[in-house]
Amino acid sequence: MNIYAQSSVSGKIVDSSNVEKPIPNAVLITDQQRYFFSDLQGEFSIELKSGEHIQKIVSIGYETLNAFEGFSILKLSPAKSADSERVDQDEINSIADTQSISSNFSFKSLSKTSISNSVPDFILRKAADIRLTKKEGFQEKLKAVSVKGLDKVVPKMVNKDIYSFDWFQTYIEIFDYQFVSPFHSQHTPHYEFYSIYETPEVKVLSFSPLKKGFIRSFQGVVIIDKLRSKFKKLQVVLDGDFKLNLITDYHPATGLPKKTQAFIYPGTGGTKLSFFGGGLAFGRIQKKNPEENDALLTHQQVFYDFVAEDSISPFPKPFTKIYEDEPGEISEAYWSNFEYAFIADEKETPKTLEAYIQEENIEKRVERISAFDGGYYPISIFDVDLTRLFKFNNYEGLRLGVGVITNESFSENYRLGGFTAYGFKDKNLKYGLNGGMLLNSDTSTWLNAFYDNDIDEVGMNNFLTDQRVYSLFEPRLVNITFFYKYEKYGLSLQHNFTPQLMTEFKVDKSSISQTENYAFLNDGILYDDYDLSTAVFGLRWTPNNTYSKIGKGIYINDTSTPEISAQVSQSFDGVMAGDFSFTKLSAKIEYQIQHSWGSLSSIELGGDIGFGDIPLTHSFHAFPNSPNKPNILSRFSVAGVKSFETMFFNEFFSTKLATLHLKHKLAAFQLSNTIQPELIFISRHALGDFENPEQHQGISFNTLSKGFNEAGFELNKLFFGFGLSFAYRYGAYHLPNLEDNISLKFTFYLKL
Known part of the structure; x- marks a missing residue:
């Protein structure tokens, strides 16, 4: 049994000249040529195979560490001279061009996003079939979407992406905020790349913005599979308005992501990070002025069952995301049937979550926030048109009104609406009626x-x-x-x-x-x-x-x-x-x-x-x-x-x-x-x-x-x-x- 035993190793990597300064993006290399990274706080926690041990630690600007007395605190000494080799931008662009094989793909995805703060945990899970084709690009046909404790699905639960799937496009989105991609030819000139470790099989590159204060950028490290000229593993970090640590492992044959872990938590503030927004604490990471310094978003996603064939066609409906069934709350048994352990949650919905959702009327508030984004406020079978409530102009003076339209609670195939308004200066009533029938x-x-x-x-x-x-x-x-x-x-x-x-x-x-x-x-x-x-x-x-x-x-x-x-x-x-x-x-x-x-x-x-x-x-x-x-x-x-x-x-x-x-x-x-x-x-x-x-x-x-x-x-x-x-x-x-x-x-x- 010891043949298959694993050992856990965790610790923190710091600057030897200033132990208060953590070193992110340090690469821990084992004797079996496996690679692990220190996170934004310089911390790491890894599972070693039986007999496997850490061979060395490398980091840009520091001397390589080859000897280890313990793992709780590892100190790296600043390099006295630059021993890292600058990598030409053309090499990065060349790898980006060959990252994904020229074909159409079908594969599957499972993801779980949890947000912990001072209120009960927010847990979102998705299961999807995916097509990546030359004609329609990236498409997801979602099989199941659920937030624990909520019965209904709203558009934000389907549409919200924690990060961009493609790291080789012009801009990368992290929780709705755009950042400059280090691997797009338009932006590689804004980054500097250094080779910090190399073997006949792999090359390890460290990258960072060329100029300080470059606000829409990442620092990170990437491992290149030299035999295939593709990314093997990538980590990026952010330390600003909010903090991010994201690690992606790539499928060796296709060059597509196969596993991603992302961690987002409060930074210096200045940006709102919330799944639903609208002042709702459920699913929130930080306000403009962060109050919950212990809030944490954890996102895990796997892509599997890759098939690459030119004959693979896009989904018949030309949408980026498709979720046609709204079955209500997905049972825990559904998620437990997958072979990936992280997606399941054996715990029953805690009483505190049930009580919180009921007392705070979370389900209704989530629906209202979704409708409010389009300028409506739902009340029973009607959506109240917020654009008609209050206006002012030189002819009507103060204009007060109300407009309503029926929502899907009334009918998915028919809608009825109307408005009325009164101008206090012209003393005239305005009104209108409308109706619609869905044909397709x-x-x-x-x-x-x-x-x-x-x-x-x-x-x-x-x-x-x-x-x-x-x-x-x-x-x-x-x-x-x-x-x-x-x-x-x-x-x-x-x-x-x-x-x-x-x-x-x-x-x-x-x-x-x-x-x-x-x-x-x-x-x-x-x-x-x-x-x-x-x-x-x-x-x-x-x-x-x-x-x-x-x-x-x-x-x-x-x-x-x-x-x-x-x-x-x-x-x-x-x-x-x-x-x-x-x-x-x-x-x-x-x-x-x-x-x-x-x-x-x-x-x-x-x-x-x-x-x-x-x-x-x-x-x-x-x-x-x-x-x-x-x-x-x-x-x-x-x-x-x-x-x-x-x-x-x-x-x-x-x-x-x-x-x-x-x-x-x-x-x-x-x-x-x-x-x-x-x-x-x-x-x-x-x-x-x-x-x-x-x-x-x-x-x-x-x-x-x-x-x-x-x-x-x-x-x-x-x-x-x-x-x-x-x-x-x-x-x-x-x-x-x-x-x-x-x-x-x-x-x-x-x-x-």
Whole structure:
């Protein structure tokens, strides 16, 4: 029996010149050429085979340790001279290129994530079949998902990944935060690699950021299988806002991960780490100001049953994650059937967990947090639309309202909704009703009917397929002065050709009336009220976004640029008593560039064109956001997200319009855990024209034919989401009075 006996060895590796300084990423090498690492605290705990012993310990910047008197504290002496060989970046890039064999793969995965803090433990387990193909990339078809103590599955339980599967992509995600990959050719120049140990079979490399203060980076060590030119084992550590220790073993033939262990625990703070968020202690690691210094996330995952064949096809449904069955709580017997011991938990659900979940109403709070992310608050069979509760503008004054839509507790195949709102200044009630029928859940195909009686901004051009933008506070809305009333009914068909390509087709009949002294002169007739019969087709393409299908719902998994939208609308004269015939075409593209140092550049280019008999209500504006008031302080208000801060309301309208928004956001200034302001440099430009402006009576406006320009900056998140915005208007439309060209406002960005 002693032949198979193992012995446990544990200890801590420190700097001999400063025993308070632990040495992470030290490599412990046994006489059987097995390799183990010290963690972020310099600690290690390993199981040695019978007769196996530690032969040496190597670490970058330290002399190799070959003799051992004990293992509790091991001291490494700083190297007097650099005896490590610098590794060329081309070698790293070459290994990265050959890491995975050129084939399609199918394999399986088991994972268990536990979070321990001052409340009962959070334990999430997943079992999945995986396909990795050239056509669809990485896909998971989840067979079981469960959080101990909870009966229902919410999207976050399916979508949340602790770490990125592929360490050779541009950026690595750790618990929703992006870091620079050391092994992508774009970023290897930001790292330095040293060979610290080598045999005919393996090479051990140590890597770290080339420059100190490189905030989105790792330190680590990797073992290269020289015979296959592939990674054998990898460890990375982080020591900052939060702490991380992650070890991955690679499958020798395929080059894919076969086992990963990750440990995350509180660091200096500054970032929220929570599985569900929303102030819920269950599943939380740290707040911005860490309180639970003993909190710990432990993640274990194995990949097994690898099959590599070109004939392997992706899953029929083109989603990154698929979980079609929602069986409720998974029994412990299910998890015990796997041969991997870590996934099972022989303990029954403790009474303290059951009591905690019941007393804190955890299940309902988790559901509400998931719905709240999309701007809803669930109450029984209804989801309350939080975007309709409170608004303010210059026409309605204070607008209070409520909107509801039925949720899956009512039906997965049908939905009913409605809203009502009252403006205390215009003293008018607004309302609407809608309903929908699900035709195909895989393509998210819905047939909808609606009726609305409300107001809209003159010159506003809404894209049908724009994602629902949820904000407790809509900045630009406060300053709008020029609205029109409408009564509208119609039908719409929503259909996703792929998860990345969503479309909507809508037909409606609307009756328009004015809130201001405006009339449209057309064919010798002056219209202040008119009817429109309109058909609209819109599409939105997000080629790099990934989506998940959970039950019959489709959810965004990860967002990435570009984001392209296009729309065509046609109004018909004489059809269903429509008064005018006109056509409008619109398109926009948004693109972001994430930089290595944490900064972000973004560009949005938009274009609109209309021709025919277009009333001013349905023309275009460039999102002006400067109140029509005489001096800087009287115009002090809230800056918009994508608006021209020095352009006065109703100053310009267009039937042809092109806009360009350029932004560059620097990495946040880490003044403290809670005060982390962001500086953004902004440049905005607009060019347009207006055909037949003489048709529009009762209002005077300018065109943008000479080109409008403004530049400025924002200093955001100074205090509780508030910041400051400054913009200056220059160029052809520069105004004679200097202060009329200046905008000074506050900003408000709040992420819950």
